[in-house]
Amino acid sequence: xxxxxxxxxxxxxxxxxxxxxxxxxxxxxxxxxxxxxxxxxxxxxxxxxxxxxxxxxxxxxxxxxxxxxxxxxxxxxxxxxxxxxxxxxxxxxxxxxxxxxxxxxxxxxxxxxxxxxxxxxxxxxxxxxxxxxxxxxxxxxxxxxxxxxxxx
Amino acid sequence: xxxxxxxxxxxxxxxxxxxxxxxxxxxxxxxxxxxxxxxxxxxxxxxxxxxxxxxxxxxxxxxxxxxxxxxxxxxxxxxxxxxxxxxxxxxxxxxxxxxxxxxxxxxxxxxxxxxxxxxxxxxxxxxxxxxxxxxxxxxxxxxxxxxxxxxx
Numbered sequence: 332x333x334x335x336x337x338x339x340x341x342x343x344x345x346x347x348x349x350x351x352x353x354x355x356x357x358x359x360x361x362x363x364x365x366x367x368x369x370x371x372x373x374x375x376x377x378x379x380x381x382x383x384x385x386x387x388x389x390x391x392x393x394x395x396x397x398x399x400x401x402x403x404x405x406x407x408x409x410x411x412x413x414x415x416x417x418x419x420x421x422x423x424x425x426x427x428x429x430x431x432x433x434x435x436x437x438x439x440x441x442x443x444x445x446x447x448x449x450x451x452x453x454x455x456x457x458x459x460x461x462x463x464x465x466x467x468x469x470x471x472x473x474x475x476x477x478x479x480x481x482x483x
Numbered sequence: 484x485x486x487x488x489x490x491x492x493x494x495x496x497x498x499x500x501x502x503x504x505x506x507x508x509x510x511x512x513x514x515x516x517x518x519x520x521x522x523x524x525x526x527x528x529x530x531x532x533x534x535x536x537x538x539x540x541x542x543x544x545x546x547x548x549x550x551x552x553x554x555x556x557x558x559x560x561x562x563x564x565x566x567x568x569x570x571x572x573x574x575x576x577x578x579x580x581x582x583x584x585x586x587x588x589x590x591x592x593x594x595x596x597x598x599x600x601x602x603x604x605x606x607x608x609x610x611x612x613x614x615x616x617x618x619x620x621x622x623x624x625x626x627x628x629x630x631x632x633x634x635x
Contacts (some may be wrong), residue, residue, distance in 0.1 A: 353550060355507035355516035362514045364507035364550040366562055398505060398516040410518055 337474030342411045345474065346371050346399055350440055354378075354467075355396040356417070358388040369397075369467075370436035376413065376467040377433035386463065389417035397467055411474035413467065420464040433464040484558050489626030494563045497626065498523050498551055502592055506530075506619075507548040508569070510540040521549075521619075522588035528565065528619040529585040538615065541569035547619055563626035565619065572616040585616040 337345070349371075355364040365385055369378045376397060380386055389395060393416045400410040420430045489497070501523075507516040517537055521530040528549060532538055541547060545568045552562040572582045 351554060353505040353507075353516055355505075355509075355514035355548070357507075357509040357512045357514040360509045360512055360544050361546050361566070362507035362509040362516075362548045363564070363566075364505055364514075364516050364548045365564065366550065366552055366554060366560075392512050394513050396507070396514045396516045398518065400518055402503060402518060408518075412515070412517065414513070414515075 333478055334475050335478050337409065337411065337476050339472070341409075341476070342472045342474040345401065345409055345411050346376075346413070346472070349399045349401075352376070352397050352399045354385065355398070356385050356388045356392065357394070358391055363388060367397075368437075368440070370433070370440065372432075372436055374469050376415070376469065377436050377464065378467070379433070379437065379462050379464045382461060382463065386419075386465075389465070390419065393417040395467055406477055406479055409474060409476040411472060413469050414471040415467040415469050418466045418468060420466060422464075429466065430464050433466065437464075484629050484631060486627050487630050489561065489563065489628050491624070493561075493628070494624045494626040497553065497561055497563050498528075498565070498624070501551045501553075504528070504549050504551045506537065507550070508537050508540045508544065509546065510543055515540060519549075520589075520592070522585070522592065524584075524588055526621050528567070528621065529588050529616065530619070531585070531589065531614050531616045534613060534615065538571075538617075541617070542571065545569035549619055558629055558631055561626060561628040563624060565621050566623040567619040567621050570618045570620060572618060574616075581618065582616050585618065589616075 350368050352367050352369050353364050354367045355362055363385060367378050369376045395415055395417050397413040402408040420426045420433055422430045502520050504519050504521050505516050506519045507514055515537060519530050521528045547567055547569050549565040554560040572578045572585055574582045
């Protein structure tokens with residue numbers, strides 16, 4: 332087994348197919364990483380969240396890293412790392428279109444609900460819940476994959 | 484479905500049973516997150532790595548965050564977050580015992596090999612490869628889990 336860099340197309344294919352990612356943010360050089368559900372479109376990842384530590388930290392420092400993978404075992408795995416920037420999408424006039432776009436993408440999936448809340452919560456409705464939408468602009472995307480002996 | 488905090492015992496059980504984690508480090512407030520294989524003992528996670536970006540960054544800033552989970556679907560998941568500190572374990576007189584301890588823990592598992600190298604590599608041998616061992620001292624460990632309606 333060895334490891335090779337993934338092509339841009341391979342990275343996009345993995346990110347497109349995936350729903351679950353790990354999002355890392357940082358405050359005063361203390362990193363923090365949590366699982367998120369996301370949707371991918373163009374140069375963006377879309378997600379939403381309850382207010383909390385990661386949202387506060389990303390508001391203060393929008394530089395993030397998102398990691399998406401398919402890991403079966405030591406011999407079979409692919410992992411993509413996105414370096415990007417957080418952008419909150421409040422349901423205001425300026426962001427209304429982006430907010431609806433994020434919602435339209437995320438609601439397609441049964442697993443859009445993020446493992447983030449702490450209280451019993453109903454399904455959120457746009458504009459009627461404490462949840463907020465955000466996007467991650469993809470500045471850089473790289474990936475690595477395991478290659479079996481004799482493979483490519 | 485709602486979400487509750489996990490007890491310390493539940494967190495330890497998840498971390499003990501797990502092998503795969505996501506490790507986030509940070510440099511100049513740019514976070515970076517990668518998958519790692521680890522072993523857990525006492526107040527430490529143990530792992531090893533090829534030299535590379537994350538090792539350089541953790542040498543410069545030992546503050547890290549490690550996320551370990553079991554995620555089946557929206558209704559069934561548990562996630563633990565460790566805030567900790569990186570300590571490299573060079574095979575020197577000072578760290579020889581810790582280094583052997585890390586190795587003795589990691590070699591038990593068939594998946595100790597980290598998804599990190601970039602070249603065809605033989606299995607590393609302690610003291611005879613570019614791989615290095617490190618520990619993460621667990622300063623803080625918290626967890627959340629989904630709870631089905633009517634569950635606890």
